[in-house]
Amino acid sequence: MSIIEVQNLTKYYGKSRGIVDVSFAVEEGEIFGFIGPNGAGKSTTIRLLLSLIRPTSGKASVFGKDVTTHGPEIRREIGYLPSEVFYYEGMRVRDLLNYSASFFPGDHSERIAELSDLMELEMNRRISDLSFGNKKKVGIVQGLLHSPRLLFLDEPTAGLDPLMQRKFFDLIRRENARGVTVFFSSHILGEVQRLSNRIGIIREGRIVEISDMRSLQQNNYKKIKVCASNLDAAAFALPGVTNLQPENGGLQFFFKGDINAVLKQLGSIPVEDVTIEEPTLEEIFMHYYE
Amino acid sequence: MNIYLRELKASLKSLLIWCGVMALLILIAVSKFSAFAGDPEMLKILDTMPPALLEAMSLRAFNLTTVTGFYGVMFIYFGLMGAIAAAMWASDSITKEERDKTVEFSLVLPVSRSRVVTAKLMAALTNCVLFVAFTWGVSVAAVQSYQPDAAYYRFLSLEMAAMFAISLIFLAVGLLLGCAMQRYKVAGSTAVGIILAAYMLSIFSGMQEDLAFLKWISPFKYFDAGEIYRSDQLDPQFLALSAGIVLVCLVSAYLAYNRRDLYI
Numbered sequence: 001m002s003i004i005e006v007q008n009l010t011k012y013y014g015k016s017r018g019i020v021d022v023s024f025a026v027e028e029g030e031i032f033g034f035i036g037p038n039g040a041g042k043s044t045t046i047r048l049l050l051s052l053i054r055p056t057s058g059k060a061s062v063f064g065k066d067v068t069t070h071g072p073e074i075r076r077e078i079g080y081l082p083s084e085v086f087y088y089e090g091m092r093v094r095d096l097l098n099y100s101a102s103f104f105p106g107d108h109s110e111r112i113a114e115l116s117d118l119m120e121l122e123m124n125r126r127i128s129d130l131s132f133g134n135k136k137k138v139g140i141v142q143g144l145l146h147s148p149r150l151l152f153l154d155e156p157t158a159g160l161d162p163l164m165q166r167k168f169f170d171l172i173r174r175e176n177a178r179g180v181t182v183f184f185s186s187h188i189l190g191e192v193q194r195l196s197n198r199i200g201i202i203r204e205g206r207i208v209e210i211s212d213m214r215s216l217q218q219n220n221y222k223k224i225k226v227c228a229s230n231l232d233a234a235a236f237a238l239p240g241v242t243n244l245q246p247e248n249g250g251l252q253f254f255f256k257g258d259i260n261a262v263l264k265q266l267g268s269i270p271v272e273d274v275t276i277e278e279p280t281l282e283e284i285f286m287h288y289y290e
Numbered sequence: 291m292n293i294y295l296r297e298l299k300a301s302l303k304s305l306l307i308w309c310g311v312m313a314l315l316i317l318i319a320v321s322k323f324s325a326f327a328g329d330p331e332m333l334k335i336l337d338t339m340p341p342a343l344l345e346a347m348s349l350r351a352f353n354l355t356t357v358t359g360f361y362g363v364m365f366i367y368f369g370l371m372g373a374i375a376a377a378m379w380a381s382d383s384i385t386k387e388e389r390d391k392t393v394e395f396s397l398v399l400p401v402s403r404s405r406v407v408t409a410k411l412m413a414a415l416t417n418c419v420l421f422v423a424f425t426w427g428v429s430v431a432a433v434q435s436y437q438p439d440a441a442y443y444r445f446l447s448l449e450m451a452a453m454f455a456i457s458l459i460f461l462a463v464g465l466l467l468g469c470a471m472q473r474y475k476v477a478g479s480t481a482v483g484i485i486l487a488a489y490m491l492s493i494f495s496g497m498q499e500d501l502a503f504l505k506w507i508s509p510f511k512y513f514d515a516g517e518i519y520r521s522d523q524l525d526p527q528f529l530a531l532s533a534g535i536v537l538v539c540l541v542s543a544y545l546a547y548n549r550r551d552l553y554i
Contacts, residue, residue, distance in 0.1 A: 052394065052551075052553060072402045075399065075400040080398045084391075085395075086391035087392060088296075089390070100399065102292045142395075
């Protein structure tokens with residue numbers, strides 16, 4: 001059974017598009033990266049899964065339970081870190097965390113102490129006095145204090161300094177090693193690349209690709225640079241070649257398909273230098289966005 | 291329980307302000323009353339005024355020179371304040387979560403929306419009970435020097451029951467507006483607008499015979515102080531109507547909030 005299962009999920013806000021016909025599944029223990037530019041529908045998808053908003057059509061289930069009918073039950077085992085954290089301004093950090101913990105059965109004081117220590121929280125500060133980054137740190141502790149089975153992170157690193165980001169990623173990796181499934185949305189590819197096993201790419205409300213990290217980088221595309229004198233671009237206009245462009249007296253392109261076709265072509269001309277490499281996620285991403 | 295307690299704490303300041311204003315209103319009014327307490331000249335002056343005006347101010351039903359009659363005139367202010375406070379508490383407790391963008395925290399906790407609405411409703415209801423009780427207490431204390439008779443206490447208890455009933459109606463209306471309005475930011479001011487419109491209607495319905503049907507529309511007319519004084523009870527017909535309005539508003543509020551899209 002998948003931890004998250006989304007089938008043909010569609011959400012319109014009145015007439016404006018949220019997401020259209022989105023389907024994917026996230027398995028237990030995965031870190032699933034969800035990438036797309038601003039306004040692509042990442043937060044909409046997460047809010048649908050948290051039953052903050054109701055789908056226009058389609059179905060979504062978490063832990064095998066439908067999100068529209070079993071919201072409270074599902075949320076007992078979910079942790080959520082929104083991109084921007086808002087809490088009751090007048091409360092102190094300690095009270096806010098205890099208030100949050102009071103909704104989950106069991107005693108969480110030890111875990112609160114441990115997490116807030118790690119995140120260097122000042123427990124007696126008022127929420128209204130905290131900076132954006134410090135609120136985010138409270139959000140991390142609040143999202144994790146009840147040891148959820150599934151974590152939703154929506155642009156989680158925004159506002160955190162690099163040191164905190166590293167601590168945060170270590171924490172997420174540790175949670176993941178304990179078996180926690182992570183759904184991680186971001187438009188920063190580097191961090192998704194570092195953390196995720198599998199990614200989904202969303203664009204203008206629709207999923208354009210779901211693939212595991214490795215096959216996305218290895219099996220799909222190669223980035224090829226060729227240097228040669230009197231190089232004729234037309235020679236590389238093979239099927240599977242995209243983004244063909246001159247660069248520093250040579251050529252650069254992406255290739256998807258049987259690599260032998262390119263090698264044969266390379267063998268037929270005198271080349272000075274060739275590099276064949278994995279494209280970065282960034283480049284794959286830009287490719288999907290053109 | 292935790293949501294309820296947090297709501298109470300969050301609205302405590304507002305409750306104290308409302309109580310302060312109410313105490314001030316009663317004290318100022320009672321000190322004005324001292325000017326015509328037991329003064330027959332006052333009645334003569336009132337007799338020269340046009341009847342429609344007196345009706346509008348509900349001065350016709352009461353003998354303003356007795357403390358009971360004076361409280362009959364005061365009732366509309368209690369009703370208005372109770373209504374506005376109740377509507378604001380109810381609508382604000384719901385809409386502030388979206389306005390302050392805290393829905394992404396409070397509704398991601400493992401609680402159903404119905405439970406959230408119930409807790410907030412209970413907190414607003416508690417405020418209403420406390421507000422009426424406070425008004426009652428100050429009223430008793432403020433008129434002690436006029437040695438009120440048993441009839442005054444009886445009438446005051448009916449007035450406070452009526453104030454509570456009006457509060458309940460607008461509590462439910464406020465809750466519904468907070469839960470259902472897409473433009474949640476104006477829910478509170480819409481509620482106050484409805485209350486003032488209802489108040490105006492209650493005045494018009496008393497001024498002209500052919501506008502009498504308006505009394506069915508305005509909750510302020512369900513509990514008319516003059517009528518309560520004459521009949522020595524709250525009209526059961528209007529009590530039933532009020533209960534019906536409260537019920538419809540509450541059920542609609544729950545339904546609307548459960549279907550609502552919450553986003554910031």
